[in-house]
Amino acid sequence: MSIDPTAPMQESSPDLPGVIIRLAWIGGALVALLVPLVFFVVAYQGEVAPLEVALRLGARGYAGAAPAQSAPARSPQAVVQALSWLGDDTAIRLLDANQRLLAANAADPGLPRLTRSVMLEGDGGAPLRLELRHSLLPLATMTLFMLAPGLLLGLLAFTSLKSVPMRAFHLALQEVAVRKRTEERLAKSLSIFTATLESTADGIFVTDVQGRPIVANQRFFDLWNLPKSAIAGVAALDMLVLLADQLREPQAFLALQKDLTRHIGDDQGAILELRDGRLFEWNSRPQYVDGSVAGRVSSFRDISERKRAESLLAAEKQVLEMVVCGNSLQAALGELGRHVEMLSGQMFCAILFRESEQDSNLLYATGPSLPRAVTDAIAHQGQGALNDIFAHAASQGGAQDHGLSDEFSGVIEGIEVHPAWRRYRELLSRHQLCACFAVSILSSSRQLLGVIVAHYRKPDDQPRHDRELIWVAAHLTGIAIERRQAEARLQVLAHYDTLTLLPNRDLFRDRLGQALTRVERHKSLVAIMFLDLDRFKTINDTLGHDAGDNLLREVATRLQRCVRAEDTVARLGGDEFTVILEHINKPEEAAMVASKIVEALSPAIMLGGQETFVTPSIGITIYPGDSTTSEQLLKNADTAMYRVKQEGGNGYRFFTPELNTLAVGRLETESGLRRAQEREEFAVYYQPKMDLESGAIIGAEALLRWNHPERGPVSPVEFIPILEETGQIEQVGEWVLKTVCTQLRQWQDAALPPLNVAVNLSGRQLQRNNLASTIGTILDATGLDPRFLELEVTESMLMHDAPYAVEMLMQIRAKGVIHIDVDDFGTGYSSLSYLKRFPIDALKLDKSFVDGLPCDEDDIAICRAVIALAHNLKLRVIAEGVENDAQLAFLRDNGCDVIQGYIVSRPLPADAFAQLVRQHACMPGRGAGSDSPRLSLVH
Numbered sequence: 001m002s003i004d005p006t007a008p009m010q011e012s013s014p015d016l017p018g019v020i021i022r023l024a025w026i027g028g029a030l031v032a033l034l035v036p037l038v039f040f041v042v043a044y045q046g047e048v049a050p051l052e053v054a055l056r057l058g059a060r061g062y063a064g065a066a067p068a069q070s071a072p073a074r075s076p077q078a079v080v081q082a083l084s085w086l087g088d089d090t091a092i093r094l095l096d097a098n099q100r101l102l103a104a105n106a107a108d109p110g111l112p113r114l115t116r117s118v119m120l121e122g123d124g125g126a127p128l129r130l131e132l133r134h135s136l137l138p139l140a141t142m143t144l145f146m147l148a149p150g151l152l153l154g155l156l157a158f159t160s161l162k163s164v165p166m167r168a169f170h171l172a173l174q175e176v177a178v179r180k181r182t183e184e185r186l187a188k189s190l191s192i193f194t195a196t197l198e199s200t201a202d203g204i205f206v207t208d209v210q211g212r213p214i215v216a217n218q219r220f221f222d223l224w225n226l227p228k229s230a231i232a233g234v235a236a237l238d239m240l241v242l243l244a245d246q247l248r249e250p251q252a253f254l255a256l257q258k259d260l261t262r263h264i265g266d267d268q269g270a271i272l273e274l275r276d277g278r279l280f281e282w283n284s285r286p287q288y289v290d291g292s293v294a295g296r297v298s299s300f301r302d303i304s305e306r307k308r309a310e311s312l313l314a315a316e317k318q319v320l321e322m323v324v325c326g327n328s329l330q331a332a333l334g335e336l337g338r339h340v341e342m343l344s345g346q347m348f349c350a351i352l353f354r355e356s357e358q359d360s361n362l363l364y365a366t367g368p369s370l371p372r373a374v375t376d377a378i379a380h381q382g383q384g385a386l387n388d389i390f391a392h393a394a395s396q397g398g399a400q401d402h403g404l405s406d407e408f409s410g411v412i413e414g415i416e417v418h419p420a421w422r423r424y425r426e427l428l429s430r431h432q433l434c435a436c437f438a439v440s441i442l443s444s445s446r447q448l449l450g451v452i453v454a455h456y457r458k459p460d461d462q463p464r465h466d467r468e469l470i471w472v473a474a475h476l477t478g479i480a481i482e483r484r485q486a487e488a489r490l491q492v493l494a495h496y497d498t499l500t501l502l503p504n505r506d507l508f509r510d511r512l513g514q515a516l517t518r519v520e521r522h523k524s525l526v527a528i529m530f531l532d533l534d535r536f537k538t539i540n541d542t543l544g545h546d547a548g549d550n551l552l553r554e555v556a557t558r559l560q561r562c563v564r565a566e567d568t569v570a571r572l573g574g575d576e577f578t579v580i581l582e583h584i585n586k587p588e589e590a591a592m593v594a595s596k597i598v599e600a601l602s603p604a605i606m607l608g609g610q611e612t613f614v615t616p617s618i619g620i621t622i623y624p625g626d627s628t629t630s631e632q633l634l635k636n637a638d639t640a641m642y643r644v645k646q647e648g649g650n651g652y653r654f655f656t657p658e659l660n661t662l663a664v665g666r667l668e669t670e671s672g673l674r675r676a677q678e679r680e681e682f683a684v685y686y687q688p689k690m691d692l693e694s695g696a697i698i699g700a701e702a703l704l705r706w707n708h709p710e711r712g713p714v715s716p717v718e719f720i721p722i723l724e725e726t727g728q729i730e731q732v733g734e735w736v737l738k739t740v741c742t743q744l745r746q747w748q749d750a751a752l753p754p755l756n757v758a759v760n761l762s763g764r765q766l767q768r769n770n771l772a773s774t775i776g777t778i779l780d781a782t783g784l785d786p787r788f789l790e791l792e793v794t795e796s797m798l799m800h801d802a803p804y805a806v807e808m809l810m811q812i813r814a815k816g817v818i819h820i821d822v823d824d825f826g827t828g829y830s831s832l833s834y835l836k837r838f839p840i841d842a843l844k845l846d847k848s849f850v851d852g853l854p855c856d857e858d859d860i861a862i863c864r865a866v867i868a869l870a871h872n873l874k875l876r877v878i879a880e881g882v883e884n885d886a887q888l889a890f891l892r893d894n895g896c897d898v899i900q901g902y903i904v905s906r907p908l909p910a911d912a913f914a915q916l917v918r919q920h921a922c923m924p925g926r927g928a929g930s931d932s933p934r935l936s937l938v939h
């Protein structure tokens with residue numbers, strides 16, 4: 001609640017006018033009544049007294065003669081007569097004992113009257129009574145008349161009393177009331193002043209003009225640690241000296257005071273620094289009475305906390321700026337340590353941090369004022385003992401398991417006795433560092449990043465605010481360390497491949513540029529290798545991405561072992577790696593490293609408990625011979641690598657200008673393929689499939705052909721991978737499906753024997769969710785019975801995502817397509833448990849196994865196993881790439897169901913195939929037996 005000292009005070013003086021009027025009324029009334037009353041009393045006395053005398057005389061005249069004188073008694077009539085002189089308005093009566101009237105001089109006067117009587121002794125001693133009755137009517141009338149002047153006088157008295165004497169009284173009363181009011185106001189003001197003085201957070205000290213103390217509030221005594229009695233009877237200068245004694249610069253303060261004596265009307269102020277470290281803001285103002293200076297009011301405000309907070313804020317800002325502006329962590333924390341020590345005044349600050357998340361050892365980031373011997377000793381002797389110490393602190397701070405992973409803070413006591421301090425005890429005590437307070441530095445996720453330690457000379461040296469200071473510093477250090485860690489992580493993310501931790505494409509480019517510049521000066525060579533893993537896609541698709549990732553990590557490790565520390569191994573993405581070999585003298589040195597790599601990758605890699613083999617295709621180019629630009633060198637190495645791939649992989653090759661021509665050719669193929677469909681350069685060929693039991697052509701495999709306008713027919717082996725890479729395969733694949741279905745329908749309409757034609761599906765097609773509906777739409781559009789359409793999917797396509805493949809094939813089967821064959825069976829990694837769940841109809845025995853028949857024992861074993869497996873799973877077996885009788889005989893003897901290969905026919909254009917089917921259908925005793933006629937090769 002606030003009090004407004006300017007508010008008018010309530011008056012409690014009596015109602016003076018009321019009192020005065022009342023008194024005037026009383027005075028006036030008294031005067032008005034007293035005048036007729038006094039008249040009446042005086043007139044009455046004047047009138048009655050003679051009557052009384054006359055009555056007494058009359059009575060004596062009747063019986064009052066002494067016997068000695070023996071005066072004769074008078075008759076009643078005579079007595080009455082003797083008193084007749086009293087006038088007519090007075091009746092004289094003489095009455096006997098029985099109240100009988102003996103004589104009377106006149107009739108009774110009317111009221112008001114006065115009756116007086118005396119007892120007489122008549123004749124014979126009989127009692128008589130002489131009675132006098134006097135009329136008071138004139139007196140009463142006169143008294144009434146006197147009322148008028150009485151009232152007049154009363155009125156005069158009322159007016160006078162009210163106006164003349166009472167005014168003075170009134171004034172006197174008012175004076176008393178004003179004095180009383182003033183006293184009350186003064187008392188109130190004084191109490192407000194005292195309360196205000198005592199309630200302020202500032203120390204207030206009031207002096208007179210000579211500087212003698214007048215008043216000071218309690219806060220003043222508290223701030224200056226003075227007893228209240230210090231102010232009493234102290235001379236002006238003594239008081240100032242008392243204050244100045246506590247200051248770091250007393251003379252400056254006294255000089256200011258002296259200055260004030262000369263400029264008494266000036267305001268003055270300064271920041272005073274006390275010896276105990278506190279800061280006071282001092283302000284002095286003149287105090288005026290009636291326009292002239294009567295004294296000075298000084299206020300002292302303790303601004304130590306505010307200044308410390310400001311300094312801390314400034315320190316925080318500076319440290320954060322340093323962190324943000326890319327200064328080293330060491331420098332930023334060093335600055336922080338210095339600020340902390342400065343703000344504390346007592347502390348020796350040390351900041352220690354963990355080198356990495358895995359490392360629990362603590363390293364010194366800074367210890368600005370700690371003796372070098374201490375920091376050096378700890379740095380050189382290892383941090384084990386320090387860790388023990390902080391574990392001990394953690395236990396004192398109530399941490400759960402007393403380990404460094406806990407948040408803790410606490411005074412580390414017992415330096416003298418605790419075993420954890422053993423190693424440093426002597427050193428610390430030599431430097432008089434006897435007490436220590438430690439706080440953990442935590443990350444935002446509460447991970448321990450380090451420790452901030454405050455050393456003190458004595459345990460009770462620690463000022464109150466130091467703990468807060470240390471907490472703020474710990475928080476700030478946490479931010480700085482985390483920021484650095486985040487930057488380091490970003491740096492890694494920006495320049496390193498997160499899977500293998502090898503430099504990424506950007507860093508590779510950077511390193512290559514640097515290497516070329518360096519080599520330019522040394523006049524040596526740089527070899528750039530482009531490395532791609534053979535069959536990586538198959539392994540990845542078959543064993544899954546996790547296995548693929550592990551494989552890439554292992555390859556990265558092995559590659560790094562093959563090069564020197566100054567060389568660079570980078571991962572560009574997928575299974576593509578690059579190597580920069582600096583300072584080689586001749587290309588042969590690069591060849592040696594390449595063969596070392598081939599050798600290093602040849603041992604099996606264990607993936608999911610399974611031995612996996614991977615081989616590289618390496619292209620090498622040499623700077624400056626092949627090119628002088630980074631871009632071109634990388635293209636060269638890529639071209640050379642591509643050539644190795646084409647040659648079967650698992651080797652290396654140097655770039656040559658001829659290879660470049662080939663690469664250019666590939667580029668041309670790519671752009672040619674983009675136009676091939678609209679220019680109708682694609683065609684579907686049909687390679688017959690023959691049933692071994694009946695010898696009948698039961699269908700065909702549809703094989704895509706590209707009739708290049710200049711190069712003639714181009715093999716799908718050359719362009720299907722490019723269509724896959726560029727994504728065109730989906731569009732082209734759909735076109736093949738449409739073409740085959742339309743063709744089959746035409747053949748059926750042309751009464752060709754029933755045929756099943758198999759269309760190859762690419763991995764990308766299978767991955768499309770709408771494949772089943774696309775097939776359904778094509779079947780509807782062409783009107784083909786779905787039983788005649790056959791689909792070929794490769795083993796690796798199925799195993800890439802087996803559950804998805806099961807689902808997709810089920811959807812396709814739901815469209816009525818019942819013949820689904822697994823191509824290239826045996827070349828990938830089949831999960832037998834899945835194999836029985838796929839809605840498939842046949843396994844195609846890969847040409848690579850058929851090739852070795854009937855001599856190669858491995859191929860024989862594989863072919864027999866596949867046939868047995870297929871039959872056990874109630875599947876047909878189609879052998880592809882059958883070229884000769886021996887292969888045919890083996891397959892027939894081992895129960896193979898269908899063959900496809902040059903022995904039957906090469907792939908044929910639609911018309912030629914139709915003609916072949918017709919011819920074959922007309923042949924007597926057709927069959928694929930040894931004595932059956934060989935089909936003519938049309939292709």
Ligand SMILES: Nc1nc2c(ncn2[C@@H]2O[C@@H]3COP(=O)(O)O[C@H]4[C@@H](O)[C@H](n5cnc6c(=O)[nH]c(N)nc65)O[C@@H]4COP(=O)(O)O[C@H]3[C@H]2O)c(=O)[nH]1
Pocket residue numbers: 687702703704705715716717720733736760761762823847880881882883900901902903907
């Ligand atoms: N040396 C020899 N070769 C024989 C013999 N019998 C058949 N071939 C060849 O073996 C390949 C069999 O097809 P594939 O394994 O599905 O292998 C096919 C298939 O994977 C792919 N392909 C062909 N057409 C298409 C298509 O329309 N779509 C998709 N996605 N892939 C296709 O291209 C591959 C190669 O096709 P082609 O060059 O036509 O090669 C065909 C065929 O001409 C033989 O006795 N001896």
